[in-house]
Amino acid sequence: MAYLEPIAVVFGLLCVWFTIRQNIWCWPTGLVQVVLYIYIFAVAKLYSDVLLHFVYVGLQIYGWHHWLTGGERRSRLPVSRITHQANLLWMLLIAAGTAGVGWAMQRYTDAALPYADAFTTVASLVAQWLMAQKRLESWWYWIAVDIVAIGVYYQKDLLYTAGLYAVFLCLATAGYFAWRASWLKDRREEHTHEDGTHTR
Numbered sequence: 001m002a003y004l005e006p007i008a009v010v011f012g013l014l015c016v017w018f019t020i021r022q023n024i025w026c027w028p029t030g031l032v033q034v035v036l037y038i039y040i041f042a043v044a045k046l047y048s049d050v051l052l053h054f055v056y057v058g059l060q061i062y063g064w065h066h067w068l069t070g071g072e073r074r075s076r077l078p079v080s081r082i083t084h085q086a087n088l089l090w091m092l093l094i095a096a097g098t099a100g101v102g103w104a105m106q107r108y109t110d111a112a113l114p115y116a117d118a119f120t121t122v123a124s125l126v127a128q129w130l131m132a133q134k135r136l137e138s139w140w141y142w143i144a145v146d147i148v149a150i151g152v153y154y155q156k157d158l159l160y161t162a163g164l165y166a167v168f169l170c171l172a173t174a175g176y177f178a179w180r181a182s183w184l185k186d187r188r189e190e191h192t193h194e195d196g197t198h199t200r
Contacts, residue, residue: 008036009164016168019131020175022079022182027064034060044156047111052121056128063132070134077134079183087137090126094141097122113152120149136183139176146172 011033018026034056041049070077082090101122102115111117127141146169153162 004036005040005158005160008033008040009160011036012164013167013171016171016175020171020178022067022134022179024064024067027060027067031057031060031064040158040161044158045110045112046117046152046156047105047109049117049121052124055125059125059128059132063128066132067134078186079134079136079179081136081183082130090130090141094119094123094126112156116148116152120145120152123148134179136176136179139172139179142172143169143176 011029015026015030015033018024018029034053038050038053041047041053067077069075098115098119100118102118105111105114105118123141123145127138127145130138130141146165149165150162150169153159153165
């Protein structure tokens with residue numbers, strides 16, 4: 001595992017870098033990272049993370065396809081936002097999922113840090129789904145995941161991975177502002193087009 005973790009870190013950094021730039025290569029690089037971490041987390045007995053990364057495999061493939069064809073007329077997908085009500089529902093789902101998964105892991109397995117691990121699992125699934133939809137708010141969920149994950153992996157002596165998530169935290173913050181700028185630019189162009197249409 002000693003040599004696999006740095007390799008997974010490199011692919012994870014590439015994945016986030018490409019994601020910030022809305023580059024489709026974020027999905028294949030992310031897929032490699034996910035497969036490597038399935039093994040790494042199994043050895044570390046972070047079972048919620050193992051389950052999470054199995055689901056990630058499907059989400060990576062879905063996101064890859066959706067970014068390419070999910071826009072109007074099957075064009076590339078633009079950045080969009082969710083409503084305040086939807087955001088509240090996602091947060092409630094994360095809270096309920098963390099409680100349920102954490103309790104199950106604590107009762108039925110020898111999982112380390114079951115509730116913190118459960119939070120990163122459930123919140124990451126929500127963040128990854130929103131990212132596959134290219135929702136701006138996905139970055140807020142990643143920021144929360146990164147903060148908790150740094151502590152979890154540091155305690156489990158996965159120092160490369162803890163360091164990776166510290167970098168992820170910075171990149172997620174940068175990603176939010178980059179995507180927000182893209183969203184604002186699209187809105188300005190849309191309004192300019194509408195104003196031009198109305199004046200003809």
